[in-house]
Every structure is written in structure tokens, then in C-alpha cells.
Amino acid sequence: xxxxxxxxxxxxxxxxxxxxxxxxxxxxxxxxxxxxxxxxxxxxxxxxxxxxxxxxxxxxxxxxxxxxxxxxxxxxxxxxxxxxxxxxxxxxxxxxxxxxxxxxxxxxxxxxxxxxxxxxxxxxxxxxxxxxxxxxxxxxxxxxxxxxxxxxxxxxxxxxxxxxxxxxxxxxxxxxxxxxxxxxxxxxxxxxxxxxxxxxxxxxxxxxxxxxxxxxxxxxxxxxxxxxxxxxxxxxxxxxxxxxxxxxxxxxxxxxxxxxxxxxxxxxxxxxxxxxxxxxxxxxxxxxxxxxxxxxxxxxxxxxxxxxxxxxxxxxxxxxxxxxxxxxxxxxxxxxxxxxxxxxxxxxxxxxxxxxxxxxxxxxxxxxxxxxxxxxxxxxxxxxxxxxxxxxxxxxxxxxxxxxxxxxxxxxxxxxxxxxxxxxxxxxxxxxxxxxxxxxxxxxxxxxxxxxxxxx
Amino acid sequence: xxxxxxxxxxxxxxxxxxxxxxxxxxxxxxxxxxxxxxxxxxxxxxxxxxxxxxxxxxxxxxxxxxxxxxxxxxxxxxxxxxxxxxxxxxxxxxxxxxxxxxxxxxxxxxxxxxxxxxxxxxxxxxxxxxxxxxxxxxxxxxxxxxxxxxxxxxxxxxxxxxxxxxxxxxxxxxxxxxxxxxxxxxxxxxxxxxxxxxxxxxxxxxxxxxxxxxxxxxxxxxxxxxxxxxxxxxxxxxxxxxxxxxxxxxxxxxxxxxxxxxxxxxxxxxxxxxxxxxxxxxxxxxxxxxxxxxxxxxxxxxxxx
Numbered sequence: 232x233x234x235x236x237x238x239x240x241x242x243x244x245x246x247x248x249x250x251x252x253x254x255x256x257x258x259x260x261x262x263x264x265x266x267x268x269x270x271x272x273x274x275x276x277x278x279x280x281x282x283x284x285x286x287x288x289x290x291x292x293x294x295x296x297x298x299x300x301x302x303x304x305x306x307x308x309x310x311x312x313x314x315x316x317x318x319x320x321x322x323x324x325x326x327x328x329x330x331x332x333x334x335x336x337x338x339x340x341x342x343x344x345x346x347x348x349x350x351x352x353x354x355x356x357x358x359x360x361x362x363x364x365x366x367x368x369x370x371x372x373x374x375x376x377x378x379x380x381x382x383x384x385x386x387x388x389x390x391x392x393x394x395x396x397x398x399x400x401x402x403x404x405x406x407x408x409x410x411x412x413x414x415x416x417x418x419x420x421x422x423x424x425x426x427x428x429x430x431x432x433x434x435x436x437x438x439x440x441x442x443x444x445x446x447x448x449x450x451x452x453x454x455x456x457x458x459x460x461x462x463x464x465x466x467x468x469x470x471x472x473x474x475x476x477x478x479x480x481x482x483x484x485x486x487x488x489x490x491x492x493x494x495x496x497x498x499x500x501x502x503x504x505x506x507x508x509x510x511x512x513x514x515x516x517x518x519x520x521x522x523x524x525x526x527x528x529x530x531x532x533x534x535x536x537x538x539x540x541x542x543x544x545x546x547x548x549x550x551x552x553x554x555x556x557x558x559x560x561x562x563x564x565x566x567x568x569x570x571x572x573x574x575x576x577x578x579x580x581x582x583x584x585x586x587x588x589x590x591x592x593x594x595x596x597x598x599x600x601x602x603x604x605x606x607x608x609x610x611x612x613x614x615x616x617x618x619x620x621x622x623x624x625x626x627x628x629x630x631x632x633x634x635x636x637x638x639x640x641x642x643x644x645x646x647x648x649x650x651x652x653x654x655x656x657x658x659x660x661x662x663x664x665x666x667x668x669x670x671x672x673x674x675x676x677x678x679x680x681x682x683x684x685x686x687x
Numbered sequence: 688x689x690x691x692x693x694x695x696x697x698x699x700x701x702x703x704x705x706x707x708x709x710x711x712x713x714x715x716x717x718x719x720x721x722x723x724x725x726x727x728x729x730x731x732x733x734x735x736x737x738x739x740x741x742x743x744x745x746x747x748x749x750x751x752x753x754x755x756x757x758x759x760x761x762x763x764x765x766x767x768x769x770x771x772x773x774x775x776x777x778x779x780x781x782x783x784x785x786x787x788x789x790x791x792x793x794x795x796x797x798x799x800x801x802x803x804x805x806x807x808x809x810x811x812x813x814x815x816x817x818x819x820x821x822x823x824x825x826x827x828x829x830x831x832x833x834x835x836x837x838x839x840x841x842x843x844x845x846x847x848x849x850x851x852x853x854x855x856x857x858x859x860x861x862x863x864x865x866x867x868x869x870x871x872x873x874x875x876x877x878x879x880x881x882x883x884x885x886x887x888x889x890x891x892x893x894x895x896x897x898x899x900x901x902x903x904x905x906x907x908x909x910x911x912x913x914x915x916x917x918x919x920x921x922x923x924x925x926x927x928x929x930x931x932x933x934x935x936x937x938x939x940x941x942x943x944x945x946x947x948x949x950x951x952x953x954x955x956x957x958x959x960x961x962x963x964x965x966x967x968x969x970x971x972x973x974x975x976x977x978x979x980x981x982x983x984x985x986x987x988x989x990x991x992x
Contacts, residue, residue, distance in 0.1 A: 361713035375823045379910035446822040
């Protein structure tokens with residue numbers, strides 16, 4: 232979606248797009264992804280619907296005990312908000328599913344471990360499965376943790392893990408994993424979309440700068456963004472990227488340097504508290520009067536926006552763009568009932584807007600449900616992990632962020648990427664928001680399965 | 688019969704040898720971690736309990752061992768035995784260099800220097816992406832023998848060899864020289880011991896033992912991360928030694944086993960875990976200064992160091 236689109240038009244387009252996607256997704260995606268593999272089974276959304284019918288019939292082959300799903304997020308410490316917002320959504324999804332009769336009649340029971348228990352991430356995952364009886368795993372905030380769990384999941388446990396936050400391309404794109412899936416957006420498509428956004432909206436931009444956290448995520452984000460931008464705009468000048476320590480409290484010297492260099496575009500993968508601290512200091516030092524655009528792929532996180540506060544949203548000056556894995560106002564609740572129900576229920580239950588991790592973890596539980604029912608429709612009994620994996624591949628599940636297509640080729644969930652402009656909540660929302668969303672089709676910004684610009 | 692170091696070792700390892708039959712895969716794995724923590728803590732105690740030097744940087748040996756095995760197996764395609772040999776070489780060199788520089792001082796100054804060198808290694812692991820994978824670490828480390836239970840026995844066997852070697856050294860005249868330096872370095876000097884060289888030797892032996900344990904840990908976890916080099920793990924090793932008791936040879940080993948199980952059962956949230964660790968450590972020092980094993984040892988009529 233390139234040119235400017237008015238809000239009303241945008242709603243119409245978005246609404247039509249969402250409906251179209253839901254209908255077309257299953258058929259289109261699965262046929263598309265299986266191109267050339269003639270003779271393989273065809274899989275469509277209708278099978279999921281068939282599965283739902285099956286769930287209403289009491290049938291044999293289904294264990295009587297509840298289905299234990301183990302999740303792991305940062306529940307305490309500086310990143311505890313992630314686990315809090317994700318587990319709230321998981322609890323809500325489990326409650327909804329259980330109230331509707333469970334999954335094929337089995338009640339869902341959630342158990343959890345704290346990812347902040349750093350030394351024991353691997354042990355605790357194994358404990359949930361081998362000692363506490365978890366049949367399916369969900370979660371993982373840290374990219375590093377997701378990578379160190381690969382062998383544990385694939386070789387030792389051989390139990391499905393649905394990742395809902397960790398965003399490193401290496402998890403799904405460096406090799407095809409068998410038992411690991413990711414229903415949340417990962418870094419690369421957001422950064423690709425950012426580069427397209429920058430190239431299309433700022434055709435005169437001459438200089439681009441970067442400030443990001445000094446670890447793999449910050450380095451990889453800039454590598455992807457800058458390389459795609461360079462392909463689109465070979466003449467653009469890339470300034471030396473700046474990387475800062477996690478938890479930096481004083482960005483003054485970096486901001487002074489940007490004020491001197493006056494880059495047209497400042498890309499920043501700072502996140503969480505760091506993103507808010509940098510932003511507030513940049514406002515104080517007038518940085519946004521010296522640049523044309525500030526582009527931050529992690530700005531669309533409600534806790535970061537809360538920390539920035541309405542009073543720090545500059546009026547005029549640079550365009551401030553933010554993205555994330557899900558934004559509670561997209562697809563617009565007015566045209567997409569799944570998101571409306573999710574946001575309304577979340578708000579009335581917990582008194583706040585769902586964070587992006589809430590949207591992705593909520594989706595994970597419904598993906599599990601859909602996959603179990605799909606496998607059941609084929610086999611007639613409760614799926615073992617291998618059946619479950621087969622049913623997860625090329626599955627389409629309606630999440631709050633829109634239909635998510637779990638691509639068979641790399642087990643990565645595909646859905647639309649959005650970029651929105653920072654605006655004040657203005658009393659309607661308790662924190663700043665993203666508005667004037669630009670939405671990118673996943674086909675435009677997702678690399679082919681098992682292809683990534685990041686070094687494996 | 689008074690308790691003896693050898694018999695205590697034999698008894699503990701005999702119990703550990705039958706444990707997997709009763710424990711199930713998860714607890715066997717936990718025991719394997721405990722055995723490695725315990726071996727690392729006994730290594731640490733060669734320096735702390737027997738030579739009188741508190742190192743606050745032993746995670747550097749543990750982490751260096753783990754990283755070298757991971758790099759050897761994943762990046763260089765070496766076999767496990769070759770990686771382990773390389774790891775001993777790397778840990779030995781690190782011990783000699785950091786020991787040479789740190790042992791110009793004793794007591795708190797020595798502790799601070801070891802802490803600084805440990806953090807230096809941590810910083811290198813965090814930055815040198817092409818070699819260490821930075822914050823993502825190295826993953827996909829193959830596990831020799833594959834199966835956790837088989838690997839458990841490999842860990843048990845190697846740890847037994849390490850502990851027997853340490854015990855033999857500590858019972859030898861060299862061990863007596865370490866003790867004399869611990870008890871009175873000035874007298875040791877006057878008697879004619881090359882105190883600095885012996886301290887460096889003790890430091891290197893101590894580092895190598897901890898390094899072997901760390902080397903075996905990477906394939907158990909199938910990954911290694913910068914946290915294995917972080918100072919909090921150095922502190923954990925000190926804690927294990929004091930928990931079990933630094934005045935009995937087997938004490939820190941039991942301390943390592945206990946540490947893993949306390950961590951596994953008593954903790955729900957990290958904050959409370961740190962609080963619990965603090966309270967336990969405070970209570971131990973005030974009420975049970977010789978540690979849990981030390982207390983039992985004394986009650987059985989054994990001799991404390």
C-alpha cells in the first residue's frame with residue numbers, strides 16, 4: 232500500500248482486505264505454498280470448520296484428563312510486563328475455550344515457568360514436559376532463549392513449541408524446525424517494510440542514521456533495514472550505526488551528534504524503557520525538528536507508549552513511525568469482529584488495552600485448538616505430536632492481528648505488517664497511539680521460507 | 688568409624704550411580720547439572736578452602752570450558768574428546784595468565800581482580816559475535832552418546848576422575864604445602880616454600896577442575912550463553928562451597944547438588960530466589976559456619992580442615 236490513503240478509505244480497504252484474506256487465505260496460501268508439489272493433499276479452511284463440528288461429537292481416542300499447556304515468559308524483573316500481558320491473554324483464551332467446551336472436550340490447563348530464571352530456562356522447559364505433564368509449549372520472550380531451546384525441543388522433548396514473541400530470524404529461517412512454530416511476527420518483515428516506507432515516503436532523503444541496542448537484535452535490525460533501503464535507494468548515504476548498552480539512561484551525547492549530523496531519517500530499534508528514555512530526551516533536545524522521520528520497529532508497544540506519555544508527543548516536526556507485532560486498533564475492530572471481541576474482553580477483564588504480546592499469545596492458543604481439531608478431523612483420535620505438527624503446517628487461524636497463515640515451509644506465521652504515525656491519545660486512549668496506519672501485505676515483505684538477510 | 692574423604696566420595700558416587708534408575712529423565716538431568724556444579728565447587732575450594740584464597744571469578748573457568756567445547760564442536764567440527772582437550776588447554780592458559788596477574792595480591796584485592804578478569808571474559812563473549820555468537824550464544828552443541836542418561840554416566844565418570852585426582856593432590860605433600868600457605872603464608876615463606884608459585888599452581892589446578900565441569904555442561908544443555916561467564920555464577924559457586932562446607936573435601940560437591948535442588952524446588956520467582964539465597968547464606972554463616980556437610984562431619988567425629 233504505497234500512496235496516501237484517507238482514514239475512511241483506509242477502513243473500507245482494510246475491512247474488505249480482512250474479509251478477503253480470511254476467505255482466500257486458506258485456499259490461496261496453501262495452494263501457493265505447495266506449488267509444484269502436485270499430488271500432495273490440499274488443505275483448506277473448511278477442514279478447520281469440519282474439525283469444529285467434530286469437536287461437538289463426543290468421540291473415542293480422546294484422553295479424559297485436561298490438556299496441559301506450559302508457557303514461559305519473563306514474569307518478574309525489568310521485562311516482567313511482557314509475561315504479565317502475555318499470560319493475561321493466554322488465561323483469557325483458555326477461559327474462553329474452556330467455557331465453550333474445551334478442545335475436543337478436553338479442558339485446557341495452563342502451567343508456567345519464569346523466563347527471568349536465567350540459568351534454568353532449558354531445565355524449566357524440560358521440567359514442564361517431563362515432570363509436570365505439559366503436552367504443548369507456548370511463549371519465549373528472548374531470542375537467545377528461543378535459540379538455545381532448539382535442540383531441547385527438537386531432539387530431546389519432541390513436543391510442539393509455539394513461539395509468540397522472540398523475533399530472531401534464525402529461529403525459523405536458518406533451518407526448518409520440526410516441532411517449533413512461531414505465530415508472532417519476526418524482525419525481518421517489519422524491517423523490510425520500514426525500508427519500503429522510508430524509500431517511498433522520503434524520496435529526497437540523503438542520509439540515514441541508526442541508534443539501536445548493542446546486541447544481536449539491534450545489529451540485525453539495522454543490517455536488514457539498511458540493506459533493503461540501499462537496494463531501493465542506492466544513492467542514499469548510511470551513517471555509521473550507533474549502538475548503546477541496554478538500560479542506558481543518558482542519550483544526550485548521541486542526540487547532540489544526530490543534531491549536528493542532521494540525518495534525514497533516524498532508524499532506531501531501541502525498545503521498552505530504552506525507547507521511551509531516548510525518545511523523551513530527543514524531544515527535549517529538539518531532535519525531531521532536525522530530521523524528517525524517526526522510524527522505530529518497537530514503538531508500537533503499549534508499555535513503551537505509556538512510558539512516553541501524551542505530553543512528550545511532539546506536535547509538528549519529524550514524522551514518527553512505529554510498528555510492532557500487533558496493534559490493538561488493527562485490523563479495525565469496527566470491521567473485524569475477532570479483534571473487537573479480543574480488545575473489548577481484554578479491556579473489561581483487565582482494565583487496559585492489550586499489548587502486542589497479548590495478541591500473539593492469544594493467537595497461539597487458538598492455533599493449538601485449530602490444529603488439534605484439524606488433525607482430529609483427519610485421524611479420528613487425539614493427535615500425537617507428529618500429527619499435531621502436520622496439522623499446524625499451512626494452518627490459518629483468525630487472530631486479533633488478522634488471519635495468521637502458518638507457512639509450512641518454515642513454520643513461521645504470516646500476517647500483515649503495519650507502520651503507524653505516533654499521535655496523542657487525547658483522552659480517548661490512556662497513552663499515545665499509532666494512527667494513519669500503512670499496511671503491508673505479507674507477500675511483499677516476507678522473504679521466501681528459509682531465506683534471510685541475517686547471517687545464520 | 689570416623690568418616691574419611693575417600694569413603695564419603697565412594698558412598699556419594701555409588702548413590703549417584705543408581706540414582707537414574709529411580710529418578711526419571713528430568714531429575715537425572717538435574718542431578719547431572721548438580722554433579723557438574725558440585726565438581727566446579729570442589730575445584731573452587733582447592734583455592735578457597737585449602738589455599739586460603741577467595742576467587743570471585745570462577746565462572747570464567749566454567750564459561751571458558753563451556754565455550755571452548757561449543758566452539759570446538761559446532762564451529763571447528765572437532766570431536767568431543769578433541770574439544771575437551773582443547774578446552775583444558777584454553778582454560779589452563781587463562782588460569783596461568785589471570786593467576787599470574789591476580790596473585791600479586793591476596794584477600795579482597797585478589798577477589799576483586801578475579802572478578803574483573805571474569806567480567807572481562809564475559810564482555811568478550813558478549814561482543815565477539817563471529818566466535819561466540821554474542822548474546823545468542825552458541826546453540827546446537829551435539830551431546831556425546833546422545834541420550835541424557837548415558838551422558839549422565841559420562842559426567843559421573845569424568846567427575847569422579849577429577850575429584851579423585853584433586854583428593855590425591857590435596858593429600859600429597861603439595862596439598863600440605865597449600866594448607867601451610869593458607870594457615871600462615873609468612874611462615875610458609877620462611878620455611879622455604881615458593882609461596883607465589885604454589886599459589887599459582889593451586890589457582891591453575893582449581894581453574895582446570897572447574898573448567899572440566901563447565902566443558903561437560905555445554906553438551907548437556909546443547910548450548911552455551913554469556914550468562915555462564917557472568918559474575919553471578921561466580922557468586923553461585925562460592926555459595927555452593929559454603930552451603931556444603933568448605934572444610935570437608937566432599938562438602939562443596941554436596942553443596943552443588945543441594946544448590947540445584949533448592950533452586951528447582953524452592954523458587955517460583957527470581958526476586959524471591961535472590962532473597963532466599965541471601966537469607967540462607969546469612970543464616971548459614973551465623974548458625975552453621977562449617978556448612979551442612981561440615982556439621983554432619985563434625986557430629987560423626989570427622990576432622991575438619
